[in-house]
Amino acid sequence: MSTPSTRLCVLISGNGSNLQAIIDNISAEKLDAEICGVISNRPNAYGLTRAQEAGITAISLDHMQHDSRESYDKALQAEIESLNPDYIVLAGFMRILTPEFVNTFSGKLVNIHPSLLPKYKGLNTHQQAIVNGDEEHGVSVHFVTPELDGGPVIIQSRVPVFEDDTAVDLADRVQEQERRIYPLVLSWFSAGRLKMVNNKAILDEQELPESGYANE
Numbered sequence: 001m002s003t004p005s006t007r008l009c010v011l012i013s014g015n016g017s018n019l020q021a022i023i024d025n026i027s028a029e030k031l032d033a034e035i036c037g038v039i040s041n042r043p044n045a046y047g048l049t050r051a052q053e054a055g056i057t058a059i060s061l062d063h064m065q066h067d068s069r070e071s072y073d074k075a076l077q078a079e080i081e082s083l084n085p086d087y088i089v090l091a092g093f094m095r096i097l098t099p100e101f102v103n104t105f106s107g108k109l110v111n112i113h114p115s116l117l118p119k120y121k122g123l124n125t126h127q128q129a130i131v132n133g134d135e136e137h138g139v140s141v142h143f144v145t146p147e148l149d150g151g152p153v154i155i156q157s158r159v160p161v162f163e164d165d166t167a168v169d170l171a172d173r174v175q176e177q178e179r180r181i182y183p184l185v186l187s188w189f190s191a192g193r194l195k196m197v198n199n200k201a202i203l204d205e206q207e208l209p210e211s212g213y214a215n216e
Contacts, residue, residue: 010035047092
């Protein structure tokens, strides 16, 4: 059996539904990669259990045990480097990373954010979409840069917003799309098709537009 070409380190803070989607796609041989480790800043994150059940190295690195963001990110960098990944996948990792950390792994850090960036950076994106009367909402996968949720978008997926939607309804609809598009993006990495150059997302040697790859 050939060795997978791409090693992924997945960072989580909670349930790990996107982590599970990645695990499932690897198991189904839809994604030629291996997860070399899962790291959570919250020791009770269920995603760590998902990793353990899949036979993946699961690391708890509690941010509460560090007195500064810089201290935590140095410890996180050391854990990641010990795993020797090709890419670091933020999958519900609820921490703002320091510029020093981000720049260390520039071009290797990818995140999934529940909005159609540049709309609604930060938290509570589903409620914001409802309050503002948006007719559509969605999710973006993007490279991570020092600007919060500001890195170049790789792909977006859109969902309708219905009149009687709650934030929970909308979150469920968006998360379904998250589990579809994140493994797709990782397959592009695995195939050597995707990279970041001069703060632009490049797929198959072509610069992607601001909204990323067209995904209907």
